[in-house]
Amino acid sequence: xxxxxxxxLVIKIGQLIDGISKSVKxxxxxxxxxxxxxxxxxxxxxxxxxxxxxxxxxxxxxTALPGLVDSHVHLTGIGDGRTGDELVTLSDEILSINMAxxxxxxxxxxxxxxxxxxxxxxxxxxxxxxVEMGIAESPRLVLSGRPLAIIGGHLGYFGEEITGEDECRxxxxxxxxxxxxxxxxxxxxxxxxxxFPLRPSFSQQELNVIAEEAHKFGKHVAAHCASSEAMKRVxxxxxxxxxxxxxxEVDGTNKYREDIAELIAEKGAYVNPTIGAASLKIKTMESxxxxxxxxxxxxxxLDSINREQEHRLECFNKLINLGVPMSxxxxxxxxxxKMGNYFEEIEAHVKGGQSPIDAIMSATNIASKSCWIDDNxxxxxxxxxxxxxxxxxxxxKQIENLRTVVDVIKDGQLIDRQSLL
Amino acid sequence: MSEQSVIKSKIMIxxxxxxxxxxxxxxxxxxxxxxxxxxxxxxxKIKFNAKIYDYNDSVLIPGMVDCHTHHxxxxxxxxxxxxxxxxxxxxxxxxxxxxxxxLFSGVTTIRENGPKNLTMMKLRDAVNQGLAIAPRMVLPGRPIAIIGGHMGYFGGxxxxxxxxxxxxxxxxxEGxxxxxxxxxxxxxxxxFPLRPSFSQKELDAVxxxxxxxxxxxxxHCLSMEGIDNSLNAGVDMIIHCNFDNEKGESKFNEKLAxxxxxxxxxxxxxxxxxxxxxxNLAIGKNPSLGGGENKKRLSSSIRSDRKxxxxxxxxxxxxxxxxxxxxxxxxxxxxxxxxxxxxxSWGDYSLGNTFHETELLVESGYSNYEGLKSVTINxxxxxxxxxxxxxxxxxxxxxxxxxxSNPLDDIKNLSSVEExxxxxxxxxxxSDESNKTYSQIKPAQF
Numbered sequence: 071x072x073x074x075x076x077x078x079l080v081i082k083i084g085q086l087i088d089g090i091s092k093s094v095k096x097x098x099x100x101x102x103x104x105x106x107x108x109x110x111x112x113x114x115x116x117x118x119x120x121x122x123x124x125x126x127x128x129x130x131x132x133t134a135l136p137g138l139v140d141s142h143v144h145l146t147g148i149g150d151g152r153t154g155d156e157l158v159t160l161s162d163e164i165l166s167i168n169m170a171x172x173x174x175x176x177x178x179x180x181x182x183x184x185x186x187x188x189x190x191x192x193x194x195x196x197x198x199x200x201v202e203m204g205i206a207e208s209p210r211l212v213l214s215g216r217p218l219a220i221i222g223g224h225l226g227y228f229g230e231e232i233t234g235e236d237e238c239r240x241x242x243x244x245x246x247x248x249x250x251x252x253x254x255x256x257x258x259x260x261x262x263x264x265x266f267p268l269r270p271s272f273s274q275q276e277l278n279v280i281a282e283e284a285h286k287f288g289k290h291v292a293a294h295c296a297s298s299e300a301m302k303r304v305x306x307x308x309x310x311x312x313x314x315x316x317x318x319e320v321d322g323t324n325k326y327r328e329d330i331a332e333l334i335a336e337k338g339a340y341v342n343p344t345i346g347a348a349s350l351k352i353k354t355m356e357s358x359x360x361x362x363x364x365x366x367x368x369x370x371x372l373d374s375i376n377r378e379q380e381h382r383l384e385c386f387n388k389l390i391n392l393g394v395p396m397s398x399x400x401x402x403x404x405x406x407x408k409m410g411n412y413f414e415e416i417e418a419h420v421k422g423g424q425s426p427i428d429a430i431m432s433a434t435n436i437a438s439k440s441c442w443i444d445d446n447x448x449x450x451x452x453x454x455x456x457x458x459x460x461x462x463x464x465x466x467k468q469i470e471n472l473r474t475v476v477d478v479i480k481d482g483q484l485i486d487r488q489s490l491l
Numbered sequence: 492m493s494e495q496s497v498i499k500s501k502i503m504i505x506x507x508x509x510x511x512x513x514x515x516x517x518x519x520x521x522x523x524x525x526x527x528x529x530x531x532x533x534x535x536k537i538k539f540n541a542k543i544y545d546y547n548d549s550v551l552i553p554g555m556v557d558c559h560t561h562h563x564x565x566x567x568x569x570x571x572x573x574x575x576x577x578x579x580x581x582x583x584x585x586x587x588x589x590x591x592x593x594l595f596s597g598v599t600t601i602r603e604n605g606p607k608n609l610t611m612m613k614l615r616d617a618v619n620q621g622l623a624i625a626p627r628m629v630l631p632g633r634p635i636a637i638i639g640g641h642m643g644y645f646g647g648x649x650x651x652x653x654x655x656x657x658x659x660x661x662x663x664x665e666g667x668x669x670x671x672x673x674x675x676x677x678x679x680x681x682x683f684p685l686r687p688s689f690s691q692k693e694l695d696a697v698x699x700x701x702x703x704x705x706x707x708x709x710x711h712c713l714s715m716e717g718i719d720n721s722l723n724a725g726v727d728m729i730i731h732c733n734f735d736n737e738k739g740e741s742k743f744n745e746k747l748a749x750x751x752x753x754x755x756x757x758x759x760x761x762x763x764x765x766x767x768x769x770x771n772l773a774i775g776k777n778p779s780l781g782g783g784e785n786k787k788r789l790s791s792s793i794r795s796d797r798k799x800x801x802x803x804x805x806x807x808x809x810x811x812x813x814x815x816x817x818x819x820x821x822x823x824x825x826x827x828x829x830x831x832x833x834x835x836s837w838g839d840y841s842l843g844n845t846f847h848e849t850e851l852l853v854e855s856g857y858s859n860y861e862g863l864k865s866v867t868i869n870x871x872x873x874x875x876x877x878x879x880x881x882x883x884x885x886x887x888x889x890x891x892x893x894x895x896s897n898p899l900d901d902i903k904n905l906s907s908v909e910e911x912x913x914x915x916x917x918x919x920x921x922s923d924e925s926n927k928t929y930s931q932i933k934p935a936q937f
Contacts, residue, residue, distance in 0.1 A: 148622070160620070163613035166580035167587040168622045196580035205565075205585045489925030491591055 078124035089449030105481035137182025137457030139437035142399025149403035173208035179410035182457035188217035214254035224260030270300035277307035340440035346415030386422035397440035398433040456482040500551035505883035519889035522915035554599025554890030556870035559832025566841025575644025590625035596843040597892035597908040602629040631671035641677030652696035674710035675717035694724035759832035762851035767839035779838035831866035843929035846905035889915035
């Protein structure tokens with residue numbers, strides 16, 4: 071506050087959710103210098119010297135929370151239902167244009183940091199360059215570049231199919247050289263046509279090497295796991311985040327595995343459950359049903375999604391009871407999940423049993439921890455970067471209030487939420 | 492199901508009738524204009540369920556046509572050489588953003604003059620995929636250049652009539668709409684602006700193939716021999732059209748101008764790109780290098796902030812602009828077909844400010860109405876789009892700009908864009924604030 075650099079912004083807020091405390095604080099002022107929070111205190115105790123000029127944003131009747139951290143996005147996605155296999159038939163240039171649009175849309179919706187879990191070739195790194203050149207608006211980017219996949223494995227079409235320990239090591243080194251902030255590995259198959267979602271993909275040795283090499287450079291690893299067996303492997307390899315974490319046996323049966331759940335808790339791994347997409351799909355289908363335009367086939371599909379989702383939410387609930395940290399991440403714009411709708415995922419966390427404040431923590435502080443960026447982000451505290459979301463209604467009362475976004479502040483700057491440029 | 496739409500205005504300047512029409516209105520359907528005229532005279536043709544856009548306080552004009560754009564560009568003084576070195580993905584992101592800027596600024600048709608590799612063709616693909624929006628785009632693929640020639644870094648360097656023909660065919664295969672050829676050097680560091688680049692035979696190879704496929708051609712000409720070669724080859728548009736000899740002396744050549752007139756070629760003089768550089772020099776920004784400056788091989792000292800060097804550059808830029816304005820005035824007096832092509836975002840001229848170029852054509856002798864023609868109907872004709880764009884007439888594309896103020900009172904009012912329609916679609920331009928971010932404003936001292 072004694073800083074001579076007169077670039078002060080004071081944000082007065084009615085309620086603060088700081089991302090650390092589970093209780094909501096009233097009548098707080100956040101003091102920002104440049105892009106950094108320099109003070110957070112009750113408005114009554116504000117003591118800015120009179121001769122110091124500052125800009126004031128008054129949100130006395132509104133709620134502030136840390137800018138949202140979406141720990142799982144695919145900026146390359148379109149969210150119109152096309153599969154990844156179809157998506158990659160588009161050229162890198164087109165995908166780059168799409169990524170830049172998606173980045174802007176997500177930022178304007180209140181997400182100030184994203185962890186991108188896989189894009190084709192060099193497009194993610196080129197997006198970062200474009201952002202640094204000032205030609206694209208974007209949340210902060212935590213990038214994996216290309217996900218590591220086995221030949222024919224999930225997301226292999228993004229350009230990093232590898233086999234054996236040496237190739238795994240080389241791939242990690244090359245991605246780190248290109249600027250990857252973390253390593254994404256697909257430890258089971260997935261929606262990729264040539265892959266096997268119920269089977270583990272990489273061997274234990276390969277996973278060990280990936281984790282070891284990434285950690286050597288201070289990078290974390292997040293592993294896509296669409297079935298149970300692979301979770302054991304990735305945990306043994308010391309991988310940091312389990313993505314999806316679907317409890318499914320090799321024969322396709324849904325079964326919660328206590329042994330694996332306990333191993334997750336023991337290892338302290340984060341889980342990114344990605345339960346919003348199904349929740350969104352169920353909503354869409356139910357509204358279609360209400361409009362009467364529903365076939366028998368639609369009903370079967372809805373029943374099946376409901377069954378799966380019920381299992382997913384049950385497992386989610388058991389994991390939170392075990393104290394496993396849940397890192398919220400939307401997985402948009404994969405499949406039918408368009409960017410700018412992160413709140414669907416956070417609402418699903420509440421459906422799964424988290425309280426609204428816990429779900430908000432999952433989407434801020436815990437997400438930032440799972441992305442290894444919590445030194446600077448994920449909470450509103452002195453010393454952290456000034457990424458702040460202002461909402462009209464209190465989301466701790468009702469999580470849907472996260473949709474009432476008023477303003478988005480990133481790096482101490484107000485984002486123009488209506489800009490299309 | 493087709494929906495009829497109607498725009499009502501205070502004043503409609505349709506570029507068909509010499510006089511503006513008060514209470515003018517236009518009816519359109521399926522993206523095409525079906526009727527226009529005084530509202531009272533056409534209102535009985537409006538269907539009961541038509542969508543009405545009521546702009547009763549505003550001026551309705553055809554969407555603008557900019558014959559010369561660089562959507563890969565930045566317009567912040569950086570050189571073409573540095574843009575040529577950028578990744579295609581990054582240039583694609585920039586192009587998509589620039590295309591929105593063009594459209595939001597009221598420009599509904601552009602002719603691109605020099606993108607790298609396939610970047611603009613890919614932007615077109617993205618538009619067709621519904622992943623981007625852009626004005627109607629007339630694309631050259633990449634410019635055709637000699638080895639080391641102007642914009643050769645964009646990926647189209649060829650030698651000899653056969654290679655020239657092969658590149659022309661390759662570009663046709665890629666789906667281009669016209670050929671851009673650099674007939675002299677330019678700002679490209681390895682090129683020679685005062686010398687012709689291609690031989691007559693090489694130029695002929697490209698223009699003949701263009702005629703074969705009904706495509707137009709345009710050549711970049713910073714000196715007279717390049718203009719003459721281009722005219723001999725039957726090029727349809729002369730760009731820049733600098734009357735410089737090989738010593739760099741700039742003097743209007745009436746004979747050459749007469750030849751342009753006789754051949755019926757359009758002229759795109761690109762005046763503001765020089766003025767934008769002058770503005771940046773004057774306010775002490777680090778502007779682009781002028782056409783000749785790179786040849787002085789002073790790249791380290793020319794970027795210096797030494798006062799004498801800056802002043803010398805400022806004087807040279809002033810003189811160059813004065814010459815260009817004077818030569819443009821003479822071409823206009825002779826009745827040459829001079830049209831608006833902004834050349835943005837090249838050098839220091841950033842996209843979204845096409846009106847600056849039209850303003851200088853007015854300063855060079857056009858009336859406001861003629862200036863407006865140069866950026867609408869005449870520009871459309873120069874692009875071979877006379878049946879599609881450039882005026883508000885039955886059967887044409889429903890491309891409109893809605894202006895707050897009348898450009899016939901002051902041509903700069905072309906910048907007072909409030910709404911834009913492209914092919915019958917009302918364009919969401921986003922916040923007003925965001926539309927201020929691209930406007931390039933004249934420094935106070937000018």
